[in-house]
Amino acid sequence: MEPMGRRTVLKLVAGSVAGGMAMALLPKAMAAAIRGGGAVAGADAVAQDTVLTIAFDRKLHSSLLVKGGAITPYQPSESLLLADGALEDFTLADHREETIRDPRHGAGRQLIVTGRSSRHVEKQVAVTFFDSLPGFAVLQTRYRNSGSAPLKVAGWRNAAHELADAPGGFWSFSGTTHTDRRDWVQPMGADFDQRNKLSMDSSDYGGGTPVANIWRRDVGIAVGHVEPVVRPLDLPVKKTANGAHIAVELMQESTLAPGETLITERTLLAVHSGDHYAPLQQYKSYMQAEGLVAPQAPASAFAPIWCAWGYGRDFTIKQILDTLPKARDLGFEWVVMDDGWQTNEGDWRIDKRKFPRGDADMRAFTAEVRRQGMRPRLWVAPLAADPGSDVLHDHTDMLLLDEGGAFQTVTWWNALTQCPAYQPTVDFYVALVKKIIGDWGFEGIKFDGQHLNSVAPCYNPAHKHAHPSDSVEGLATFWKAIYDAIHEANPQAVVELCPCGTAFDFHNLPATDQYPASDPTSSWQVRSKGKSMKALMGSRSSYAGDHVELSDRGDDFASSVGIGAVVSTKFTWPKDTEHPSEPLPPGGLVLNPQREALWRKWVALYKQHMLPKGEYRGELYDIGFDRPEAHAIAKDGAMYYTFYADSFSGAVSLRGLAPGRYRVRDLFNEVDLGEVEADAGKLHVAFKHFVLLQATPIGARA
Structure with a gap:
């Protein structure tokens, strides 16, 4: 468990549970029945909008109602987790309500309920609805130790609800990363149980979009957090004997001294019909108002992509250049030079076995790509330093270290992770991307690697972090510095972020022009990730289906074109490489006549209709229940x-x-x-x- 500090999720303040703008005690006014609503059975206090009602009983348990009909019974939805068990029952002492006008989110209403437990803990839950987001509530809870003895705290739980079984069962969306690269959208079988950690799942897999969702044919519940920076919460989802359970939790040990108050993060609770698309759209809208907005991607971010990865790391420049006429003839516009141009991960120096004249040859390469009417893009995997690299030897201070002083590893390259919140690290990569775009002449960069989605807390004393979580929160700031440097060098450059196999971290979105399906294991992943990302990005950014060779049957362009994703390929021509970096699929990657006809047809269809520029209507169909x-x-x-x-x-x-x-x-x-x-x-x-x-x-x- 991570230690507490000034910016950990578990926040302690001295004094009364009342205080702070969001949780201020409100003037006594209205009864529990809120505008436009009537009394709710068993309710002693009610918060509601036109869609969702959250009713509290005298224990401060809550029930959810959708348009007046209960979808959950009264349950201990907000709990303080103590070392000796969960504190779930609080006797209602007060409830207050007022209308609000937030400068970012507009008009709304806020209800604050207060209760006290037999363990001398006072609890307040603030529930806020905004008129612009019907069915979407923001919750924040405070716990004050009003006793005379310290309390050993294990964590807290918000928005915990169990939705009862119904014919057809449940589907689930998880925005969190799992090392096994499982589907984001899954049916919930009898043994379904996911912890859904937003912290690191392993040394180089972690982070994600802080939303989880369960839904039946008729209704769904989504939870998450709405903080503008990364928070290491859990979003556990579990199939139970009688339904499906979902919550937001933090498991973090602390001591709550007498008079101190613990404040949870702002968490979301939303209800919806259909699949996960609607609550993700609402989350996006809320976070846009908080300042997290996808950039308007350049027009070239929607152009078809040919990537040289089909030739592997041991590619030759001749192989790439000889393939360009065929790629251009088929309608592809981007040329991505992938892994293998560099001496190692870390130094990012040109491999002079391939580019004998160094910088001059790299400039000549990009000039030739443009001469052939295409756009050059370069692959880079920052924040990783290979053993034996000069940067690892000369700048050991850049490394991200754990509490025991151990290195963090990037498993794919057997490299060591560098800290994104250490200014010399930022400066190193800002200089690199300026050279790639401004000097070498590339028009885009593909940032690649699962370690780019999230990092662990950093304890390197050389960095003088105010708190170890600086590295976690600083990753988004790192990406913004990189994005700004690239666009300063070329305002029309494309920044592609491919955090292989992870669930895309929403907090990195403001620094991303294009997000690919990131090594999909199936066509289902191409489509289900695409639906999720279109909810989160809208039409401003570009989603690419990744190399079609990774899809079902190796040729499923339909799973990209049909959802409005950019088409991408890594075909070889006129023959496969003799030195592949990965085992070739049956039939290889070579563009034989049958494939050529199919590739040509799909690229022409894509360019004729340009569906990424249309309005994706994700609310019309439920990806879980609608068949086909x-x-x-x-x-x-x-x-x-x-x-x-x-x-x-x-x-x-x-x-x-x-x-x-x-x-x-x-x-x-x-x-x-x-x-x-x-x-x-x-x-x-x-x-x-x-x-x-x-x-x-x-x-x-x-």
Whole structure:
């Protein structure tokens, strides 16, 4: 367990539980029934908006109601976890409510309930609703030791609720990273149990978007935190005997002295219909108001990508240059020089076996790429120093150290992690990216590696951190410094962040132009990650499907094009490398005539319709319960639908159509399927793997 400090999640203050703007005691005014609402059975205090009601009983247990109907019983939702057990029951002493106007989030209402326990602990829960986010509540809890003896605290729990079983079971979304690179979106089987840590899961896997979600066919509950910086909370989700349980927790030992107050972080509790898309959109909206906004990506961030990784680390410049005419002819616009151009991870010096003239050859390479009408992008894995590198020998001070003084490792390269919150580290990489963009002439950088998503607390005494968590919180600041340096050198450059196999950390979003599927293990991951990221990024940033060779069957462009993801490939031509860095798949990566025809067709479809520039309508279909799986995009007056299944024959529902009659076309097979009325919106289709449809209003041009 991490030690406490001034910026740990477990915050202690001296004095009364009342105090602070968000938790101030409010004037006595209204009864428990809140505007527009009536009495709730068993409730002694109620907070609500037009969608969600949170009702508190006399023990300060709470029940959730959606539009007046209870979806959970009264449960101990906010608890203080002591060394000898959870403190769950508090006798209601007061409840106060007022209207508020927040400079960032606008108008809303806040309810504060106060209770006292038999252990001489006073508890206050503040519940805040904003008019702009119906069904989305922000909770913060305070616990004051009003006794005469210190209390041994193990942690706290907020927004803990169990949703009862229903036909069809449950699905879950987790925004947290797992070392085994499991799916973000999963059905909840009988033994489903995920701790969902936002701290490090292993030495180089950690972090994520601080939201977890469970949902049935009819309703779902999402929880998380809304702090503007990374916090090492847990978002446990578990299938129970009678339903599914979800919560926000911090397990951190401390002592709560007499008169001291423990304050939890601001946590979110949201209810919704459909899948996880809606609560992620609400989380994005809330955090945008807090200042975490995705940048407006350059237009080139939506151009098709060819990456040289198919040739592995032992590529030759001739292999890359000989492939460019074919890549350009197929419609690809980006050329990514991947791992292998450098002497090692850490020094980031040019390998003169490949570039004998050093900088001059690198400039010549980017000039040749541009001469052929394409854009050069370079692969870099910062914050990692290989054994034997000069930077490791000469700048050991950059290393991130644990409490015992041990190094943190990056397993893929057997490298050591550098601290992102140490200014010499920042300066080193700022200088590097300025050289890559401003001197060598690359128009984008692909930052790659699972260690780039999050880091562990740093105890290196050379860094003089105010607290070990400086490194954790400082990673987002590191990325912003890198992003700003790149765009200072070239305002139209593309910053791609590929934290391999991790769940993307939302706090890094303001420094990212493009996020790929990051080594997907299946087409399902391409699509489910894509839906999640589109909720979090909106249309401002670019999501790429990663190398199509990683998808099902190695050629599933449909899972990128159909969800509005940028297409990407690592094909080789005219033959595979003799020295692959990874085992080649059956048939290799070479672009044979059959693949060439398929690649050409998909890139042409992608560029003709440019679905990433449309409006992704993630609210129309539930990725867990709707079958076949469906994704919809609105663009230029038309609606695009892509359905996915191993095989399917039957009627599909075309949702989201404006009133009128539509002509429907199968874009991949170039077949007109007939006409549909918007109010019916049903169409019979038969397909294997996918069908990509365009619905165009009658009288409009496609």
